[in-house]
Amino acid sequence: MTETYLKCDQCGETQSPFPPQFTCNCGGLLEYEYDYEKLGVEANFVGAISLWRYADVMPKVGRENLVTLGEGGTPLQHSKRLGQKLGLKRLYFKDETRNPTNSYRDRCASLIVSNALELDYSTLICASNGNMGASMAAYSSKAGLNCQILVPKKVDEGKLAQMMIYDAILTEAGEILDESIERAIKIVEETHWYQATAELNPLAIEAGKTLAYEIFEQGVVPDWVIVPLGSGGTLYSIWKGFKELKEFGWIEDLPKMVGTQSEACPPVFKAFVEGSETITPIGDSNSIALAILVMNPIRGRKALSSIRDSGGRVEAVSDSEMLNAEKRVAKLEGLFVEPASAATVTCLEKLLDMGVIDDGDTVLCLLTSSGLKVPGVLQVLAKKRKAKGVALNLSMKSQILRMIEFKSSYGYEVWKDLEEAVTLQAVYQHLASLERKGFLSSAKKGEKKFFKITTKGKRALKAIEDLKHL
Incomplete structure (x- = not known):
């Protein structure tokens, strides 16, 4: 087996590969290194495409300790x-x-939880703003390990729900991820739990x-x-x-x-x-x-x-x-x-x-x-769907106003700009309605009737924009 070790990216000092450490005494970042000449000859990829097909080019984990949910091998x-x-x-x-768990972080979680199991840890801690926390919670559950997750104030609710359903212990730590990471470093110093934060574990x-x-x-x-x-x-x-x-x-x-x-x-x-x-x-x-x-x-x-x-x-x-x-x-x-x-x-x-x-x-x-x-994102889409039947005409009229806001246009041109999403007759009906209500004015140029936006029309568009931010 090719030798694996941790090497500092600043002073070049090497350290034992386990347990994984992320910083050297000089302040540099530690990273796994290999004898690449030997590794290129010895690497033998076996099995279907997945994370563990590439076990030979990752730090060694005993097969009996592999924690996998079928990660990798994505299309x-x-x-x-x-x-x-x-x-x-x-x-x-x-x-x-x-x-x-629907994210790339399952790759990290599989390797990290397997390593924690091999090193006989019972509790892991992970600072995460979403995906890594969800992955760590799932894989810790699979391995029977306790999973402590530090999250910032803002976390996507879907990812938070995943962490909760996998029975992780959640603690809010700071406004942003950076603050959660700082707290994870201090907790490990106090408890000696396994550091599973992706930013702090070179296995990631x-x-x-x-x-x-x-x-x-x-x-x-x-x-x-x-x-x-x-x-x-x-x-x-x-x-x-x-x-x-x-x-x-x-x-x-x-x-x-x-x-x-x-x-x-x-x-x-x-x-x-x-x-x-x-x-x-x-x-x-x-x-x-x-x-x-x-x-x-x-x-x-x-x-x-x-x-x-x-x-x-x-x-x-x-x-x-x-x-x-x-x-x-x-x-x-x-x-x-x-x-x-x-x-x-x-x-x-x-x-x-x-x-x-x-x-x-x-x-x-x-x-x-x-x-x-x-x-x-789902809530935004749901609101649009709910409002579609009621506000379809308003939506179409606002689209037409936006198209005419900066240049005058005629009915057929508007219809083409809408990519024929509605009938040509419907476009002319919308234009006539907007003109009757004072949002558009019109003038004949040859055989074509050109429409341009009025001050009232511009005010209407601004009001629509303001409503979006409610």
Whole structure:
């Protein structure tokens, strides 16, 4: 068996691999290292594609202690409809929503809980803003271990419900994930419980890198990999996996890594744009993308160096852009993902518009978690459905007003802009109604009757916008 050890990324000091530690005495981050020349020869992947198929390239866990719910082996979806709209023939989604608790964190939980069981711990502690907590709760339940989860004030209710149904003990700790993590460090110092927080356990990186191995074995070596970026560990782990594949001589070229952050909390994006090596904590907690809401990312520096070394980028996207992308992915590909996952699609669209990504490139977007875990989105959709019968005409009239707000238009042109969603006759009826009520005015130009918005119409649109924020 190839030797495995922990190595500091600053001073180079090596340590025993277990129990997993995340920092060196010098303050550097510890990471698992191997004799890669030997590992590339010895690695033997056996069985169906899953997390544990890649046991030979992860720190050893005795087979009798494996805790698994069937994680990994998730589909690599070739996006045909959305790809066609974007002009990309080779767009792929790595669909991690198909894991047992519907997120990519099941990979980490399986390896970490197995390690805790092997080291004879009875209690684990995990700071999480959602997905990792749900995964740890499920796998701890499977192993019969006590699971203590520290959560920030804002957590998606669907993920919270998962933690509760798996019988984890929940404690609120701080406003944001960063504060929960700080508390988890102090508790372990006091109790000597097993540290299962993904940001504080280097096994999470080793589990995450299996995504690269799976993607490779599923027949794709992308030019670009776009990943939601919070604490930085996920992006870095995938980069590490691809680097190992190149080290073994199994691939020739490395992908360019792209991280996408919320505009509300973009510390890595800011450092990237400024050309800085230092990541300064910034942001607030006002975003729907709670999964990537991390002000002081522990692995942010590793993610930033991965992005720069690969020739990649970091982009920041708005909540509205994420929600719109979420709907497009669902409508065109049948995949319902959380806002942080949909951020990868918005990021891709931006990079295409800027000419950074070429239409001949192979692009992979990582979809980390299901939209079913974020009931806030479901509530918005439910309200729209409930109101549909009552407010259909209002909705159509407001769409027409928006179309005419900045340029005058005539009936047939409006109908085409609506993509023929209603009949041409209905469009003319709506226009006539809006004109009678003073929201539009009209003037003849040749054979066509052009409509333009009035001051009253503009006030109506502003009132509709204000109502959205109630």
